[in-house]
Amino acid sequence: MRSTIAVGVACVAGAFMLSACGGAQISGTITPITSGNTATSSPPPTTSAQASGGGTDAGTGGGQTGNNGAQPAASNNPSNCKSSELKLSFGHDSDHAMQKTYTSLQFTNISQHSCTLQGFPGVSYVTGDSGQQVGLPANRSGNQGPTITLRPGGSTNAGLVIVNAGPFPADQCKPVDVRGLRVYPPNETAAMFLPTSGQGCAGSVGPLLTVSSVGTSITS
Known part of the structure; x- marks a missing residue:
C-alpha cells in the first residue's frame, strides 16, 4: 500500500529510526492519537532534556520543500519556534501498511508572533514516570529543505513512520510498553511530549521510528 502523509504541519518526543521487518500485519499495539491529545511543553513523564549526550535526540536542521499550513510571515526576521510557542499533535492522516503505521507530527504556532522551523524533529519513545527513553532515536528520511515560517495559528507537519x-x-527486541513520544522541535533543546500507546524495543533491534523534515511527508 502506498500512503502519503499530508504535510501541513511539522516528529512524536526524543528520535527513533525505522527498522524493516516483513510479513506480519500491524497489530493494535501502536495507537497514534489524532485528536484530543496534544502537548505544548515537556510533560511530567519526561526528564529534563539535553541537546547533547549519549542517547539524546534533540532536533536538528534539515528538510524538504513544502509549507502546507504555513503562511507568509508578518515579521521580517522571525526567530526559531520555541517549544513553549508550539502545540504538538498527531496529523489527521494516518494509514496502516503491513507492520507499519504512516502518520505525521503537527506543529502549530500558538504564540502571538511569527516564528520559523527548519529541519528534523528529534523523536524517541519514552516510558515510566521519569520519561525514560526506550530504544534508539528516530531515523531521518529525506534531505534538508527551506525554512518554514509559521504565522500565529499556522502549522506544518513532519512525516512519521x-x-x-x-x-x-x-x-x-526486549519489548517495553511506552507512554508516548518525546519530541524536540528542530533546533530546540526543550522537549515536548505526545501521549500514545504501544511497544518499543529496548534491545538490539534498530530504531522503530522514522521522521522526515518539517514540511515533508514519508511515502511507502
Whole structure:
C-alpha cells in the first residue's frame, strides 16, 4: 500500500529510526492519537532534556520543500519556534501498511508572533514516570529543505513512520510498553511530549521510528 502523509504541519518526543521487518500485519499495539491529545511543553513523564549526550535526540536542521499550513510571515526576521510557542499533535492522516503505521507530527504556532522551523524533529519513545527513553532515536528520511515560517495559528507537519515491535524476536527486541513520544522541535533543546500507546524495543533491534523534515511527508 502506498500512503502519503499530508504535510501541513511539522516528529512524536526524543528520535527513533525505522527498522524493516516483513510479513506480519500491524497489530493494535501502536495507537497514534489524532485528536484530543496534544502537548505544548515537556510533560511530567519526561526528564529534563539535553541537546547533547549519549542517547539524546534533540532536533536538528534539515528538510524538504513544502509549507502546507504555513503562511507568509508578518515579521521580517522571525526567530526559531520555541517549544513553549508550539502545540504538538498527531496529523489527521494516518494509514496502516503491513507492520507499519504512516502518520505525521503537527506543529502549530500558538504564540502571538511569527516564528520559523527548519529541519528534523528529534523523536524517541519514552516510558515510566521519569520519561525514560526506550530504544534508539528516530531515523531521518529525506534531505534538508527551506525554512518554514509559521504565522500565529499556522502549522506544518513532519512525516512519521512507526514500525510494529511485535514481529521482532522477543529476546532481541526486549519489548517495553511506552507512554508516548518525546519530541524536540528542530533546533530546540526543550522537549515536548505526545501521549500514545504501544511497544518499543529496548534491545538490539534498530530504531522503530522514522521522521522526515518539517514540511515533508514519508511515502511507502
